[in-house]
Amino acid sequence: MTVPITNMSPAFSIRRASHVSVAVSDLKASVAFYTGVIGLVVSAEGEGVVYLRGVEESAHHSLTLVQKKDQPACQRLGFRVDSDADLDRAFDYFSETGRSPAFVDVAHQGRTLHVADSIGVPLEFCATMPAQHRLHDNFHVQKGAAALRYDHVQLLTPNVAKASEFYTDLGFRISDYFVDGEHDETPLGIFMYRKNNPHDIVFLARPGPVLHHFAYIVADSTYLFRALDTASSLGYASNLERGPARHGEGHALYVYFRDPDGHRVEIMSPPIQMGDAEDVPMRWHRGNRHSWEYPAPKSWLYEASRFEGVEIQGKGTASKLRSLEDFLANRPLNVPE
Ligand SMILES: [Fe+2]
Numbered sequence: 001m002t003v004p005i006t007n008m009s010p011a012f013s014i015r016r017a018s019h020v021s022v023a024v025s026d027l028k029a030s031v032a033f034y035t036g037v038i039g040l041v042v043s044a045e046g047e048g049v050v051y052l053r054g055v056e057e058s059a060h061h062s063l064t065l066v067q068k069k070d071q072p073a074c075q076r077l078g079f080r081v082d083s084d085a086d087l088d089r090a091f092d093y094f095s096e097t098g099r100s101p102a103f104v105d106v107a108h109q110g111r112t113l114h115v116a117d118s119i120g121v122p123l124e125f126c127a128t129m130p131a132q133h134r135l136h137d138n139f140h141v142q143k144g145a146a147a148l149r150y151d152h153v154q155l156l157t158p159n160v161a162k163a164s165e166f167y168t169d170l171g172f173r174i175s176d177y178f179v180d181g182e183h184d185e186t187p188l189g190i191f192m193y194r195k196n197n198p199h200d201i202v203f204l205a206r207p208g209p210v211l212h213h214f215a216y217i218v219a220d221s222t223y224l225f226r227a228l229d230t231a232s233s234l235g236y237a238s239n240l241e242r243g244p245a246r247h248g249e250g251h252a253l254y255v256y257f258r259d260p261d262g263h264r265v266e267i268m269s270p271p272i273q274m275g276d277a278e279d280v281p282m283r284w285h286r287g288n289r290h291s292w293e294y295p296a297p298k299s300w301l302y303e304a305s306r307f308e309g310v311e312i313q314g315k316g317t318a319s320k321l322r323s324l325e326d327f328l329a330n331r332p333l334n335v336p337e
Contacts, residue, residue, distance in 0.1 A: 002161075002185065002187070003161060003164065003168075003174050003177050003187055003190055003281055004161060004164050004165045004168040004169075004174075005168060006168045006171065006172065006173045006174065007168060007169050007170070007171055008171065009171075010169065010170050010171035011089055011090070011092070011093035011170075012081060012086040012087075012089035012090040012093060012170075013081060013082040013083075013086050013171070014079050014080070014081055014082075014086075014125070014170055014171060014172070014194050015079075015080040015081060015082055015194060015195065016079065016080050016194055016195040016200055017077070017078070017079055017150070017151070017152050017153055017194075017195075017200035017201055018059065018062060018078050018079055018080040018150060019059070019061060019062045019063065019064065019077075019078035019150060020062070020063060020064070020074065020076070020077055020078060020150075020153060020211075020214045021063075021064040021066060021074070021075040021076045021078070022063070022064070022065060022066070022072065022073070022074050022075060022211075022261075022263050022305065023066045023067075023068035023070070023072050023073050023074075023075055023308065024065050024066065024067060024068065024072050024259075024260070024261050024263075025067075025068065025069070025072050025260075025261050026067075026260060026261075027048065027049075027050060027065055027066075027067040029260045030050075030065050030259060030260055030261065031050050031052075031065065032234075033236060033239070033259050033260055034052055034063065034065070034259065034265075035052070035143060035144075036143055036144055036230065036234050036236075037144045037145065037227055037230055037231045037234065037236055037239070037257065038144055038145050038147050038216060038227065038257070038265060038267060039054075039055065039142055039143045039144035039145045039146040039147045039218075039223075039227070040052040040053060040054060040055075040062075040063060040147055040216075041053060041054075041055060041135060041141070043060050043061050043108070043132055044060070044061070044107075044108060046107065048066065048067035049064060049065065049066050049067065049107075050064070050065045051063075051064050051107075051108055052064075052065070053132060054147045054148045054149040054150060054216055054217075055134070055135040055136050055138070055141075055142055055146050055147065055148060056134055056135075056136040056148035056149045057132070057134070057148075057149050057150070058131045058132055058133075058134050059129050059131075059132070059150075060108045060109070060129035060130045060131075060132055061108060061129065062149070062150035062216075063150070063214075071306070072261035072262070072263065072305070073305055073306045073307060073308040074210075074211040074263070074305045074306065074307050074308070075122065075307075075308050076114070076122045076123065076124050077121060077122070077123050077124070077153055077201075077211075078123075078124050078125075078126070079123065079124070079125050079200075080125070080126065080127065081125050081126070081127050082127065083127050084110065084111050084127050084128070086125075086127065087103075087111050087112075087113050087125060087126070087127060090113055090115075090125055091103070091113060094113075094115045099115050099116065100115070100116075101113055101114065101115040102114050102115070104124075106124065106126070108129060108130060109126045109128070109129050110126050110127055110128035110129065111126060111127065111128075112124050112125070112126045113125045113126070117163075117166045117167075118162075118163065118165065118166040119157050119162075119163045119166075119208070119209045119313075120209060120307070120310045120311070121155065121209050121307055121310065122307060122308070122310070136148060143230065144226060144227050144230040144231070145216070145218045145223045145224065145226060145227035145230075145267045146218065146219065146223055146226070147216035147217070147218055147223075147267055148216070148217050148218060148219060149216065149217050150214070150215075150216055151197070151199070151200075151215045151216060151217045151268070151271075152193075152199040152200050152201060152202060152214070152215050153200075153201055153202070153211065153213070153214045153215070154199075154201075154202040154203075154204065154211075154212040154213050154214075154215070154266075155201065155202070155203055155204075155208060155209055155210065155211055155212060156203070156204050156205075156206035156207065156208035156209065156210050156212050156304055157203055157204075157205070157206070157208035157209045157210075157313075157314070158205060158206070158207060158208065158313055158314030159205070160187050160188065160189060160190045160203040160204065160205050161186070161187050161190065163203050163209070164190045164192060164203055167192050167201060168192070171194065172192040172193065172194055172200065172201065173192065173193055173194075173275070173279070173281075174190060174191065174192055174281040175191045175192070175193050175198035175199065175249070175250075175274055175279070175281065175282065176189075176190075176191040176198060176249040176250075176281065176282045176283075176284060177189060177190045177191065177281055177282075177283060177284070178249075178283070178284035178285060179283065179284075179285050180285065180286065181285055181286060182285045182286070182287050182288075184285065186205075187205075188204065188205045189202065189203065189204045189205065190202070190203050191249055191250070193274070193275070195275075196273050196274065196275040197250070197270075197271045197272065197273060197274065198249060198250040198271055198272065198274055199215075199249075199250060199271070206301075206302075206304075206314065207312050207313065207314030208304070208312060208313070208314060209307060209310060209312070209313075210304035210305060210306055210307065210312060211263075211304055211305040211306075211307065212264060212304045212305075213256065213263075213264035213265060213266050214264075214265060214266070215265070215266035215267070215268055216265065216266070216267050216268075217267075217268055217269070217270055217271075218267050218268065218269060219270075220269055220270075221244075221253045221269050223267070224243075224244050224253060224254075224255050224267060224268075224269065225244070227255060227257075227267055228240065228244070228255065231257065236257070239257045239258050239259070239260075240255065240256075240257055241256045241257060241258050241264065241297060241299060241300055242254075242255070242256040242293075242294075242296060242297060242300050243255035243256055243293070245291070245292060245293030245294065246291050246292050246293065247268075247271075247291055247293075248284060248291035249282070249284065250268075250271035250272060251271060251272050252268040252269050252270065252271040252272075253268065253269040254266055254267070254268040254269075255267050255268075256300065258299075262303065262305070263305050264300075264303075264304070264305070
């Protein structure tokens with residue numbers, strides 16, 4: 001078993017992972033966290049809903065917070081397509097592959113198509129949102145990490161190669177994947193992208209599907225420390241879960257926070273660029289990773305956000321899970337190649 005092959009001529013053109021909608025138990029508390037610590041700005045508010053974006057984003061929103069009384073969960077992952085014509089092509093493609101797509105009305109978005117992926121994750125595709133003023137040079141209004149832009153999502157699912165096929169069929173390329181030992185075949189993690197960096201959607205092998213985290217890019221490493229200091233000042237010090245440290249895949253510096261409901265958000269320095277023809281999938285194993293970080297805490301390894309109404313599978317993968325846990329939690333800090 002290796003990794004699926006990318007279809008370089010997909011039925012429609014996805015531009016990037018672009019937005020996420022999560023349910024929260026206390027809208028005011030969540031908005032305070034995401035604006036104060038992560039540094040997002042509010043684009044619009046409605047009855048029980050707030051739309052936020054990064055300071056660099058002209059997109060109306062990249063994070064939608066929805067007030068819910070039930071257990072907070074992720075509602076939907078959003079992707080941009082190149083044009084409305086791509087939505088029609090997407091509708092035909094998903095209809096022909098038996099996935100029951102549906103056009104829906106979503107506030108502050110153009111035409112929007114809903115569909116579930118092959119493991120039941122609720123997705124939406126749109127080409128347009130109402131353009132907003134970019135605030136990246138309005139330093140006087142920036143707070144916390146002053147997060148620039150939405151970057152990627154990471155999901156957990158028992159069989160990452162199988163789950164990835166849905167996306168490689170849609171033209172997602174694999175930047176990185178990792179196996180346990182040098183001679184192992186089963187991928188434990190797969191990183192896929194459409195835009196010009198290593199990740200729009202990432203799968204790790206664990207029970208799922210669940211949302212492990214969504215991520216925003218900051219200007220540079222100093223903004224990670226601004227976020228940490230601001231979190232401390234505002235009383236969110238215990239919301240820090242992991243980092244600061246450096247990823248092997250993508251080479252970005254990172255910090256993970258948990259929001260007031262436990263949804264995990266990553267902020268990271270800009271990762272490497274890729275997308276040229278010679279950028280073939282990079283295979284990682286215990287012996288060739290280069291990163292520095294403390295071992296992942298148990299919470300990072302096992303806790304994640306459910307998708308509303310989606311059943312979690314994967315109780316039968318215990319041996320693979322132990323392998324991944326060992327890989328992520330006990331690897332050496334730095335291993336020369
Ligand atoms: Fe990430």
